[in-house]
Amino acid sequence: MSASQAADDAGQPAPILEAHDAQLSFGVTPALRGANLALVRGEILAVMGPSGSGKSTLLYCLAGILTPDTGEILFDGQRVDTMGEQERSRLRRDHFGFVFQFGQLVPELTAEENVALPLLLGGASRSRALDAARAWFEPLSLDGLERRRSGELSGGQAQRVALARGLVSRPEVLFADEPTGSLDSLTGEQVMELLVSATRRQGTTVVLVTHEARVAAYADREVVVRDGKANSLSAGRVRS
Amino acid sequence: MSVPIALLGLLEREPSHGYELKRDYDAYFGRGKALPFGQVYATLGRLARDGKVLPGEVEPGAGPDRKRYAITPIGKSEVETWLDTPIEPEPHLQTVLFEKVVLALMLGRSAEHYLDIQRGTHLQRMRELTELKRSGTAIDALLADHGLFHLEADLRWIDLTAARLDSLTAMVRS
Numbered sequence A: 001m002s003a004s005q006a007a008d009d010a011g012q013p014a015p016i017l018e019a020h021d022a023q024l025s026f027g028v029t030p031a032l033r034g035a036n037l038a039l040v041r042g043e044i045l046a047v048m049g050p051s052g053s054g055k056s057t058l059l060y061c062l063a064g065i066l067t068p069d070t071g072e073i074l075f076d077g078q079r080v081d082t083m084g085e086q087e088r089s090r091l092r093r094d095h096f097g098f099v100f101q102f103g104q105l106v107p108e109l110t111a112e113e114n115v116a117l118p119l120l121l122g123g124a125s126r127s128r129a130l131d132a133a134r135a136w137f138e139p140l141s142l143d144g145l146e147r148r149r150s151g152e153l154s155g156g157q158a159q160r161v162a163l164a165r166g167l168v169s170r171p172e173v174l175f176a177d178e179p180t181g182s183l184d185s186l187t188g189e190q191v192m193e194l195l196v197s198a199t200r201r202q203g204t205t206v207v208l209v210t211h212e213a214r215v216a217a218y219a220d221r222e223v224v225v226r227d228g229k230a231n232s233l234s235a236g237r238v239r240s
Numbered sequence B: 001m002s003v004p005i006a007l008l009g010l011l012e013r014e015p016s017h018g019y020e021l022k023r024d025y026d027a028y029f030g031r032g033k034a035l036p037f038g039q040v041y042a043t044l045g046r047l048a049r050d051g052k053v054l055p056g057e058v059e060p061g062a063g064p065d066r067k068r069y070a071i072t073p074i075g076k077s078e079v080e081t082w083l084d085t086p087i088e089p090e091p092h093l094q095t096v097l098f099e100k101v102v103l104a105l106m107l108g109r110s111a112e113h114y115l116d117i118q119r120g121t122h123l124q125r126m127r128e129l130t131e132l133k134r135s136g137t138a139i140d141a142l143l144a145d146h147g148l149f150h151l152e153a154d155l156r157w158i159d160l161t162a163a164r165l166d167s168l169t170a171m172v173r174s
């Protein structure tokens, strides 16, 4: 019986995303040494911990970008770690959204084309994709920048464009790795406010990697990764 | 940190005379203010009355300092409770946290554990303030931000201390 089934039987909502004793080494470097966590649908989880503790590696494993050496990753009760590469890229395209620290926009494309990218890759027509993309510019205070090449945006603007791109396909899970990493406090807060309000509205589950407590405070709870180990049930939980 | 808790904590290491307790209290917890001998003995007397310490046999010699005191199970559990209860998150709690870390290290306990509990408590408060900021007025947000920045400073200290525990342990237990 899978863990999600077990949770069902206990009358709790089934987790949408799970890691069970996930371990991963890069050559001789152990990056993950036992990650256990579960997120329920719509939950925002902050992943915290010192630099080099394995936060990004954990996020990549949960997102099906990296495959753990041992352990299990499940999305909606399905094993992700045993999927073939094709099936995994379909999973990422259809169900997941991504925002990374340095926006990682395509510099030759305009801001709106960057936002439309996940929809275009998913097979939407160009006009429908661009229409959907443009709808994100005003709420992110980006109006007027639709046609600007992304290489000509400020860091904070690029970060908000990247957030729109992560959310445009209305993913079930948004993976955000230091989404406010290069921003000042005020812009960082605007990005977090938008991230939280948009994902709450859409019921999107969020895995939010951050080393900043003020960013983590936007999440529902936190898990601390230390030396590649994480346990969402015990780490740093407040007893009430 | 109250004087009784400090003395109980020091006694948990090993049974000690009053002067040894005073010396270590001044070194670790006094912050430049020496503890008067009178207060040491008055406190030990109250702790003995409450069953938290046990005075040993009177040793030969002169002066009031001829007894070695030992902690009792009641005393131990009082120290345990103090360590295990997170502090109300508010600015300027650093010294209490500092005392917890030092005492935990002295007693060979997991200081990391107490820092983790405190990190969780702080983040919970920060979540409440963030919610207030998101749902409240601009004035609420201003106040919430003030609290958030202070709590963030505490958390940075907690993280830095957690990262330095190895070298701190070596120092406190040498």
Ligand SMILES: Nc1ncnc2c1ncn2[C@@H]1O[C@H](COP(=O)(O)OP(=O)(O)OP(=O)(O)O)[C@@H](O)[C@H]1O
Pocket (backbone or CB within 6 Å): A026, A029, A030, A031, A049, A050, A051, A052, A053, A054, A055, A056, A057, A058, A211
């Ligand atoms: N592609 C890679 N090849 C080799 N080692 C790697 C690779 N990626 C990460 N590592 C190592 O794995 C460990 C965990 O790295 P990871 O990027 O997950 O840390 P992190 O917690 O995200 O850190 P930061 O806060 O600095 O981003 C580190 O020791 C890192 O050097």
Ligand SMILES: [Mg+2]
Pocket (backbone or CB within 6 Å): A055, A056, A057, A177
């Ligand atoms: Mg990282």
